[in-house]
Amino acid sequence: DTGVSQDPRHKITKRGQNVTFRCDPISEHNRLYWYRQTLGQGPEFLTYFQNEAQLEKSRLLSDRFSAERPKGSFSTLEIQRTEQGDSAMYLCASSLGTRETQYFGPGTRLLVL
């Protein structure tokens, strides 16, 4: 049984560029979450999928952020026109059901120069 995986683990980009991160959840988990963690802080919820439906996206930080889960399996998080303030760790988690334990991936660390 493999856990949640994320790719890439690290990303360095220049301000203004677009970046995309991928998350592969635990295979039988139908719920998938994205969080952002800035240095010295706890993770902050961004968005949530149940199967392929994005059921909560009002907490995405701006309209530059978008997420997809087209076939209800892996998910992508895209940030357009990156800004230095987007530098953070982006964490993905998955769970089997509502209020079930969320299992986290290793994260993607983004640095915007």
Add this chain to the structure above:
Amino acid sequence: AQSVTQLGSHVSVSEGALVLLRCNYSSSVPPYLFWYVQYPNQGLQLLLKYTTGATLVKGINGFEAEFKKSETSFHLTKPSAHMSDAAEYFCAVSDRLNNAGNMLTFGGGTRLMVKP
């Protein structure tokens, strides 16, 4: 919205000493509570969780936590610290979303340092 407060952003203990990491939450409904640990440059690993039932919850690596409703607390303890316990610890509460989903609301974290 629910919130989580972790008192003490840094805690230092000697190896073999008691570990006590504090967590207080606010919640309008019976909470589900979690403790996660994060090692440098890694994701979060679940230590333990409280849902219902017994208020003393045992987790991995010798950690345990007690849910005290009257104090709205969920403090994490370990009788004897080990060098390998040095990490960042996060307390979280499961927060209901309007669409019947849930998200985790995290505290700011406590960095545990273990001195030899």
